[in-house]
Structures are given as C-alpha cells and as structure tokens.
Amino acid sequence: GGLSIAQRADHRRRSRKRERTHSHRMDAFAQGARRARAADAAIASSAHDHRRDRFTIALVLSTIAIACAAMTMLSAAGKVDVPFALGLARGRGARGGARGGAASASALPRLGQAYAGGGSATSASMASTATADLGAYTVGGFRRITTPMVFVSLGTKADNERVQQSLGKLITRGHMTSDELKRLVTVSHGVDATAWPANTHLVEYAVKDIRALSREQGKTLMDLPWLQIIDLSKQHENGMLPVEWRRLSHHVGCLYAHLFQWQLIKEKGFPKAIIFEADGVGVSDLPFSAMQEAIDRMPADADVLFTSFGNNKGGPLHHSWNSKNEDGSPVKVNMYHWNEFNAVAGLQSYVVTQSFIRKVQEFIAHKGADMVDAWLLGKMCVVGRDADWNMRGMTEGFEIVGGGPILNCYHATTWT
Known part of the structure; x- marks a missing residue:
C-alpha cells in the first residue's frame, strides 16, 4: 500500500x-x-x-x-502720514505727541511728494495745474474723476480693506489709471479719540489755524464748544479723553478727523476736493461716471456738495441734466439746494471748496462746533432758528445779510 x-x-x-x-x-x-x-x-x-x-x-x-x-495706498499715505508719524515713527513718544503742540507746516507732506515718484510740487498753482491737465479726459462717453480725493481711514484692518476696495473700484468702475490714482488720491488718517494721547498730534494739526484765529479774537479753544476737548485732555496727567466725553468718543473723533482733512486740503491748495470716509464710495448717490460732471456743475456760490443722502433732497431743485451710468445706460442727475432741515446723518462722501474751509474755520474760531454731521447739515447749511447761529459780529466778509445760512450747500443725486 x-x-x-x-x-x-x-x-x-x-x-x-x-x-x-x-x-x-x-x-x-x-x-x-x-x-x-x-x-x-x-x-x-x-x-x-x-x-x-x-x-x-x-x-x-x-x-x-x-x-x-x-x-x-502707502504712496498716498505718504502725503498725509507725516503728521501721523510725528508722534510715532519720528521718535516722539505717544505722550510726546500729545504734549508736543501742533504739527508744523514744514513737517507736512507736499503735493505730489509720494505719487509723483519723489518729485516736489509745493505750490497751490501747481496743484491746480496737476488736475487741470486731466480735465478733458473721457472714457466711454463720460468724464473720469479729475478732482483730488481724500480717503479717511482709522488704520484698522476693516477700514484699510474698505479703502482698498474703494481704490479698486476707482480702477475697475471709474476707469482711472495708476498714474491718476497717484496724482489724485490721498489716504489720510482718521482720529480715534479713545486712543488719546497717542494720536493727539493729529488733533493739534487739525485745529492749528482755528487756534490762531481764536487767539486773534482774544479767545482760546477752552472758550469754544467741542474744540475745548483737546485742551481739557491736557489737564489730565494721562492726556486721555476726559471721562465726561467718553460716551461721545466716536463723535469727538469724527469732528477732529474732518477738521484734519479740511486743514490738509487748505494747505494743499486744492480748489475742490472729494472727501470719502472709508466706506464712502459704496454709499455715494452718484456713479463714478457722473461724479466729475456734478463737480463741474457746482454753482459758482457753492461751498460744499453732498453726495450721499439718497432721496433726502435737502431743498428745492437747482437744476438737472442727463448723464450716464458706468455701464453706459442713461441716468438723470439732480442737484438740489441743501437749505432745509433733513433728518439725516453722516458725511461719507462730499466735496469741499476753499471757501467752505475758510468760512467753517472762521466760524468755529468764534462760536465753536458740535457733532460734525448734524452741525453742518442742520445748522451751517440751514437757516437756523437760533439767532446765535449766524455770522454777525464776525470779521468782514462773513456778514450774512437777511439771516441766510452760513454755507451755500448743495446735494447731487441720481435718486428721484
């Protein structure tokens, strides 16, 4: 087996x-x-x-x-960051900036310093020439913006992003070139009153001419409503915003921020300038295609043109014209007097003139100010019931005959 x-x-x-x-x-x-x-x-x-x-x-x-x-933006900021840097980058500590007095004119940036590749054009006549040369530029049948623009930013991430988006819109929707941005745009600092004394050098620059004008009248800023806040802060050892004003810190910072822009535009010698808060481009009543034409059509007596209040007309119609949207479609633009009380707030987008700055600074040096938007829109532009809101008794050239408003204000909008 x-x-x-x-x-x-x-x-x-x-x-x-x-x-x-x-x-x-x-x-x-x-x-x-x-x-x-x-x-x-x-x-x-x-x-x-x-x-x-x-x-x-x-x-x-x-x-x-x-x-x-x-x-x-940094190139633009080079035009205005110099006063901001006075208390920081140039070696003056935060307290030094608070105690150091007004930013000197020599320390301020000059026209074209950053945007023109380092060139220097320091006179007002050169400022007007720089913009006048662009006056005939058109694209798609509408005028490109040729008026200098100031964007206000607190320097926060959110504000800087808004400004960056606005600059992008100027290129994509406003058809502006990089050279035009360099020539026309200034990125400027706002004022955060809760950060005092680290940034009070900005405030000192904002009020320096007002301080001088009030001194000529035998006054100090301590005599002027709202303007006294900066000097009140100096009475405290820490230089911070006084306690009684902290609940209004936003409005305090907003006032001084706009005073800063007016002083800057005055020294630049721009005949007219557009002031945008960080989000101002997005809330403007006018498309970029109609903005410059509205500025060109400002009446001869206009001190300021508001562009961000929608269908709150502000007063009687001054005139209208046919324009174009950014896509080429037709749009009607209406320009109204702004001389009636309207329940609005904000100064996100508006155009100022040298006459506006002159009148406002002269008035503030005598009477003080208030919350800047309500004060401008509801007092300076409107025939006020309060007899104190007039220019009588002030310097020659500011007398108001017949109790009219202090400023000649207008509003341009595509709203009907």
Whole structure:
C-alpha cells in the first residue's frame, strides 16, 4: 500500500517545485503591489506638488496684488502720514505727541511728494495745474474723476480693506489709471479719540489755524464748544479723553478727523476736493461716471456738495441734466439746494471748496462746533432758528445779510 522510494522522491520534487512556483508568483504579486503603491504614491505626490505649486502661484499673485494695492495706498499715505508719524515713527513718544503742540507746516507732506515718484510740487498753482491737465479726459462717453480725493481711514484692518476696495473700484468702475490714482488720491488718517494721547498730534494739526484765529479774537479753544476737548485732555496727567466725553468718543473723533482733512486740503491748495470716509464710495448717490460732471456743475456760490443722502433732497431743485451710468445706460442727475432741515446723518462722501474751509474755520474760531454731521447739515447749511447761529459780529466778509445760512450747500443725486 505504500509508494516506492522513487515515487516518494518524485512527489517531493513536485511539491518543492509547486512551492517554488507559488513563491515566485507571490513574489511577483508583492512586487507588483509595491510597484502599484509606489506609482500611486508618485501620482499623489505629483498631485500634491501640483496643488502646492498652484497654491504658491496664487499666493504669490495675491501677495503681489495686495502689495501693489498697499504700495498705492502707502504712496498716498505718504502725503498725509507725516503728521501721523510725528508722534510715532519720528521718535516722539505717544505722550510726546500729545504734549508736543501742533504739527508744523514744514513737517507736512507736499503735493505730489509720494505719487509723483519723489518729485516736489509745493505750490497751490501747481496743484491746480496737476488736475487741470486731466480735465478733458473721457472714457466711454463720460468724464473720469479729475478732482483730488481724500480717503479717511482709522488704520484698522476693516477700514484699510474698505479703502482698498474703494481704490479698486476707482480702477475697475471709474476707469482711472495708476498714474491718476497717484496724482489724485490721498489716504489720510482718521482720529480715534479713545486712543488719546497717542494720536493727539493729529488733533493739534487739525485745529492749528482755528487756534490762531481764536487767539486773534482774544479767545482760546477752552472758550469754544467741542474744540475745548483737546485742551481739557491736557489737564489730565494721562492726556486721555476726559471721562465726561467718553460716551461721545466716536463723535469727538469724527469732528477732529474732518477738521484734519479740511486743514490738509487748505494747505494743499486744492480748489475742490472729494472727501470719502472709508466706506464712502459704496454709499455715494452718484456713479463714478457722473461724479466729475456734478463737480463741474457746482454753482459758482457753492461751498460744499453732498453726495450721499439718497432721496433726502435737502431743498428745492437747482437744476438737472442727463448723464450716464458706468455701464453706459442713461441716468438723470439732480442737484438740489441743501437749505432745509433733513433728518439725516453722516458725511461719507462730499466735496469741499476753499471757501467752505475758510468760512467753517472762521466760524468755529468764534462760536465753536458740535457733532460734525448734524452741525453742518442742520445748522451751517440751514437757516437756523437760533439767532446765535449766524455770522454777525464776525470779521468782514462773513456778514450774512437777511439771516441766510452760513454755507451755500448743495446735494447731487441720481435718486428721484
């Protein structure tokens, strides 16, 4: 019943052969699996590298774009950041900035300093020439903006993003070139009153001419409502906003911020300038395609033109004209007198003239101020019931005959 020795030997040989064959097959399978895993790993690595490269490219492009926008804004800020830097970058500590008095005129930036590639054009006549040369520029049948613009930012991330978006809109929707941005746009600092005394050098610059005018009348800022706040802060050892004013800190900062822009525009010698708060472009009643034409159509007696109050007309219609939206579609623009009381607030977008600044500073030096938007819109532009809100008894040239408003104010809008 058993196998012969020869048969058993043959059986063992065949078994070993089958084992070797199976082993070879398993080795081949394992090698194939390893090769497949290696191929998968290579594909995954390649895909990862591809994604990483795409991300890197996108990041680089995004960084370049942000850097370009930042350089645009920083170039603009070079025009006005000098007074901001007086208490910080130039070595004067925060308290030094608070105690150091007004920013000197020599410390202020000059027209074209940053945007013109380092050139210097310091006179008012050169300022008007720089903008007049652009006066005939049109695109798509409408006038590009050629009036100097000031964007106000507190320097926060949110404000800076809003300003950056606004600058982008000027390029994409307003068809402005980078050279025009450099020539016409200034990015300026707002005033955060809760940060006093770190930024009170901005306030000192804002009130320096008002302080001088009040001194000529035998007054100090302590005699003037709202203007006295900066001097009240100096009576405290820490130089902070006085406690009794802290609940109104936003309104205090807003007043001094706008005073700062008016003083800056005055020293620049711009005949007219558009002031945008950080979000002002988004709430303006006028498309970019109609803005310059509205400025060109300002009446000869206009001191200020508001552009952000929608269908709150402000007074009787002065005149209308046909214009174009940014897409070329027709739009009607209405310009109204702003001489009636309206329940509105905010100064997100408006155009000032040198006569506006002269009248306002002269008035403040005699009477003081108030919450800047309600004060301008409801007092300075409107025939007030309060007899104290007039220019009588002030310097020659500011007398108001017949009790009219102190300022000649207008409102341009595409709302009906």
